[in-house]
Amino acid sequence: MDGINALLEGMSSALTPMNLLYAFLGVLLGTAIGVLPGIGPAMAIALLLPLTYTLEVEQAIIMFAGLYYGGMYGGSTTSILLNTPGESASVMTAIEGNKMAKAGRGAAALATAAIGSFVAGTIATLCLALLAPQVVKFAIQLGDPDYLAVMVFAFVAVTTVLGSSKIRGFASLGLGVWIGLIGIDQTSGQQRLTFGIDQLSDGIDVVVVAVAVFAMGEALWIAAHLRRAPARIIPIKGRLMTREDLSRSWKPWLRGSAIGFPFGAIPAGGAEIPTFLSYITERKLAKKPEEFGKGAIEGVAGPEATNNASAAGSLVPLLTLGIPTTATAAVMILAFQTYGIQPGPRLFDEQGPLVWTLIASLLIGNAMLLALNLPMAGLWAKLLLIPRPYLYAGILMFASLGAYAANGTAFDLWLLLLIGGLGFAMRRYGLPVVPLIVGLILAPRAEVFMRRALQISDGHLSGLVNTPFSKVVYALVLLVVLVPLVWGQVRKRRTPPEDPTSGPDGTRLQQHANSEGA
């Protein structure tokens, strides 16, 4: 099926009044929740999952599309107006955006972020529509060993690319796989890691783990470190974009789209690297590079566009291979799975209309967001004033509602508390949470693929690498692991360790961003 035609069909089914209403509800909730401090898009979708249990699958998916982009938009408002970046993807936006807001150009910063997100979101969603069918055509021919290889790649990428410590990333992955083992083994029917507890024999509901790690853990962590005086909000001042702002923004928007989409589409996780790349690209290409660090509009336009393009890009592996690469994508997969839908190459055949409705809804939601955000940024900013006790008490309340509603047992609430405690400890000791959730979602499937591949090869390990595709992927895995190691060694040799500026640009900027918040 031709992508554009299918997309047009998806448009027609997404444009019914009811479905538009759900899309609107999604973007509204998504923006509100994204603006709220402490709540990112992943937590938002995890908390709202139970609300959609009784919706039709189509309506739920449309709502999630709105939530997905809405949460991204909301996050940029927060990072520009508060002087601390919330999500890692907004770190780069915060550097210049915050400076602009302080200099009385907050309105322009918010506008370039909003329009940039719209432009990049639209371009990247169209790229998704064009690219996804091609990937599916290819992916449909892949066998068990190939899938296993892609999953191994996702594991390695998500643990080595994210966060500052690889060993902590792998520890987090291991924890996720461990939790995924709990329950009856599908092949042999034996109970694993259930310790004789009946409720564990079906395994731990992934939704409960997601709510625990993203909502409980986060709320507990923030509660333990709550600022006595909430961060100061910078009032929105100045004109919307001037002609000069526009002429300085449009190229960064387009470059951001071009950088963000491919990075999102390869299963290497996260918007940190592409937004950083966009930032340094804009700084290098800017006509007035001296403005960087003092509120350069290019430094907001580029990373913000990149952020949204990479969010759309991460839907490519999600929909075509069933591989989540970011926290938000992982929770999106859960949203599908609660309806018994398994994203992957067959999704486009089996649920074709649904997928195209989702992609069309992304475009529609994106346009709605622009209309919601440009004139109403000031209104949204009011949400930042919400009293923190109410906010975090409300998150705990919704988390327990969600976990209870998933299966209707109080046992899940205890699990929520326990795994929430784990989420707290992970934040304290610098274990990234994304590898845990990716490991939990993918490992059980990886085990099935591995067993099937080995059954076919009659137990010979060569059965895991006997296709050209899997060989290529494992070679890439080696590259991802080895290149940073070698690079690190080379750099160490070149610069004496006592040189305070020996850190790469990234760490210096990161520190800059952090000290901004202090």
Add this chain to the structure above:
Amino acid sequence: MSDQVQKRGEGRSEYGVSLLLLALGVVAIVDALGLIERGARGFMTARTVPMFVGGLLILCAVLLAVDIARGGRGEQEEGEDVDLSHGSDFRTVGLLAVAFAFNAAFIDRLGWPITGAVLFFGAAFALGNRHYVRLAVISVLLSVVTWYGFFLGLDVKLPAGLLDGIL
């Protein structure tokens, strides 16, 4: 994080993560050894993956311990409302956990309208809210509204508990 001065003895708790990984790894292997090797073809059985994961976790535990011994520290997560200049406030977290545990323990007996309200009240109190009357009204309102919302809007029946028949 770079400007934080490492106090002596600080970071000892980091080894706790290592211990947890070690414990989970051992548990996975012991549990796997208790499985029966049934219908095994090739070398993949129900045991293989748990053994592998157990080994991986133990390896992680060791490598992490080495990293900590060499001065590596986990980078604490930052956020809009997070102030890392103080240590963790465990009194608040403890109170939150108690409020949450109360809900988990009594939701089936007392019902969500009561335990949910206690959860919200307790959590907001723990976080520093001292407008008792306003908070109590909001707590009850929220729990009752969510109960009706889930029941009427989503067809999910949360336990009514003591108030069964009244709601």
